[in-house]
Amino acid sequence: MADFRFDIIGEYFPLFMRGTLYTIGISLSGIILGSILGLAIGFGNLSKKWYLRLPMQGYIHFFRGTPLLLQIFIVHYGVVSNILGRTDAVVAAIVALALNAAAYTAEIYRAGIQSIDRGQSEAAKSLGMSHWQMMRYIILPQAIKRMIPAFGNEFIVLIKDSSLVAVIAAPELMYWAKGASSQYARVWEPYLTAALIYLTLTYSLNKLLIYLERKM
Amino acid sequence: MKKAFMLVLIASLAITLAACGAKKENEEGGAQSKVYVFATDASYPPMENMDKDDIVGFDIDFLAAVMEEAGLEYEVKNIGWDPLLIGVENGEFDGAISAMTITDERKQSYDFSPAYFESTNMILVPEGSEIKTALDLKGKKVAVQGGTTADTLMTDIMGVGDTSLKKFESNALALLELANNGVDAVVADSAVVKDYVKKNPDKKFTTILDTENFAPEYYGIAFPKDKELKALLDPAVKTVLASDKYKEMFEKWIGVEPDMTRLLDM
Numbered sequence: 001m002a003d004f005r006f007d008i009i010g011e012y013f014p015l016f017m018r019g020t021l022y023t024i025g026i027s028l029s030g031i032i033l034g035s036i037l038g039l040a041i042g043f044g045n046l047s048k049k050w051y052l053r054l055p056m057q058g059y060i061h062f063f064r065g066t067p068l069l070l071q072i073f074i075v076h077y078g079v080v081s082n083i084l085g086r087t088d089a090v091v092a093a094i095v096a097l098a099l100n101a102a103a104y105t106a107e108i109y110r111a112g113i114q115s116i117d118r119g120q121s122e123a124a125k126s127l128g129m130s131h132w133q134m135m136r137y138i139i140l141p142q143a144i145k146r147m148i149p150a151f152g153n154e155f156i157v158l159i160k161d162s163s164l165v166a167v168i169a170a171p172e173l174m175y176w177a178k179g180a181s182s183q184y185a186r187v188w189e190p191y192l193t194a195a196l197i198y199l200t201l202t203y204s205l206n207k208l209l210i211y212l213e214r215k216m
Numbered sequence: 217m218k219k220a221f222m223l224v225l226i227a228s229l230a231i232t233l234a235a236c237g238a239k240k241e242n243e244e245g246g247a248q249s250k251v252y253v254f255a256t257d258a259s260y261p262p263m264e265n266m267d268k269d270d271i272v273g274f275d276i277d278f279l280a281a282v283m284e285e286a287g288l289e290y291e292v293k294n295i296g297w298d299p300l301l302i303g304v305e306n307g308e309f310d311g312a313i314s315a316m317t318i319t320d321e322r323k324q325s326y327d328f329s330p331a332y333f334e335s336t337n338m339i340l341v342p343e344g345s346e347i348k349t350a351l352d353l354k355g356k357k358v359a360v361q362g363g364t365t366a367d368t369l370m371t372d373i374m375g376v377g378d379t380s381l382k383k384f385e386s387n388a389l390a391l392l393e394l395a396n397n398g399v400d401a402v403v404a405d406s407a408v409v410k411d412y413v414k415k416n417p418d419k420k421f422t423t424i425l426d427t428e429n430f431a432p433e434y435y436g437i438a439f440p441k442d443k444e445l446k447a448l449l450d451p452a453v454k455t456v457l458a459s460d461k462y463k464e465m466f467e468k469w470i471g472v473e474p475d476m477t478r479l480l481d482m
Contacts, residue, residue, distance in 0.1 A: 086398050
């Protein structure tokens with residue numbers, strides 16, 4: 001540790017910063033797209049109709065039951081390259097993270113909605129509310145509040161998992177940390193710096209979520 | 217509940233220990249004499265790659281011949297490129313054989329055996345590409361294996377931090393990227409590129425040799441600094457290099473006769 005080379009960090013710092021922007025962008029797009037897709041999957045999963053429920057359950061099982069690293073490779077070399085006719089690491093990274101996050105957020109929606117006491121929906125129905133009115137005015141406002149901590153967790157996990165897309169050479173933070181590490185055959189300087197940046201990202205997000213929770 | 221938990225815990229510990237134990241037995245074989253441990257990154261066919269559970273390739277055959285010549289016990293571990301660089305430097309491994317080019321920078325961190333293989337970096341492009349020399353690659357998307365000499369050469373040409381230069385974990389992934397039209401070219405050792413073209417005759421690729429910008433490179437066995445093993449192996453490397461065995465393994469893995477003119481003089 002005595003010969004900690006700050007010059008390596010200095011040289012790679014602009015790249016780490018650019019990589020951090022990619023990390024934020026990829027994770028943010030992943031969680032937003034994933035939450036939207038997850039909403040559809042979550043509601044499908046809650047449906048009484050089996051032909052809606054079963055495919056959604058299959059989807060959730062697949063994406064929660066296989067390693068994210070594997071999903072990234074499949075999306076990158078299988079899905080995106082076939083649709084675009086060429087590979088694109090950043091697109092593949094966002095798609096893979098969104099698909100993966102959708103499975104987890106779908107379960108968050110389901111758990112949130114099911115956690116609301118049955119008496120609430122019975123009361124809404126006795127007032128003559130339709131199913132969607134009940135969801136909109138009674139169930140969801142309460143459920144969303146309970147979902148926030150779980151969403152925060154998922155977002156934090158996603159930021160950390162986004163480091164996996166370095167294997168398909170998406171130029172995010174981990175990619176540059178690895179680049180610096182292999183160029184100089186050094187471990188501490190690039191990886192500790194990357195760890196510190198990830199920590200800053202997750203810590204600020206955590207603070208933001210606590211603030212949001214208190215506001216709601 | 218508590219009982220069930222303890223049972224699961226004990227069972228999982230037992231399985232882990234059994235898995236470790238099984239491996240130990242294999243290694244026990246040459247316990248009397250020192251077993252030298254060599255590291256490799258077995259994702260570099262035809263120099264070294266995995267064949268099911270075994271590490272095979274030119275480097276592996278060459279090391280076997282050298283260790284036989286020197287009369288030493290050894291084993292080879294596949295640990296990946298970055299861990300290899302660090303593991304040899306801090307002495308965790310006794311040496312590394314992994315198509316490693318002898319460079320001045322690397323000489324600061326490692327000792328090298330005499331050169332045992334001549335190689336050049338080569339450019340692989342789709343048929344009909346407008347790329348003709350290494351300098352044409354500037355501004356194009358290029359895939360390399362990170363940390364290799366191809367990475368260094370291309371970083372010099374394209375500049376540090378250019379995201380058009382995509383650094384992958386292995387050449388296999390870099391080549392896959394080219395096959396999926398993600399990049400315009402791959403730069404890698406000639407042996408790797410030729411092997412890939414040979415194994416994929418249906419894909420339309422052109423190889424470009426640019427000796428002006430990519431000078432010949434020489435592979436060496438890397439050792440931690442100032443260890444006795446280098447002195448033990450150097451004469452053996454020279455002997456194997458001059459033998460017919462070298463020619464045989466070269467033809468077996470590379471498919472052509474070796475050009476020994478420069479190699480034997482080094």
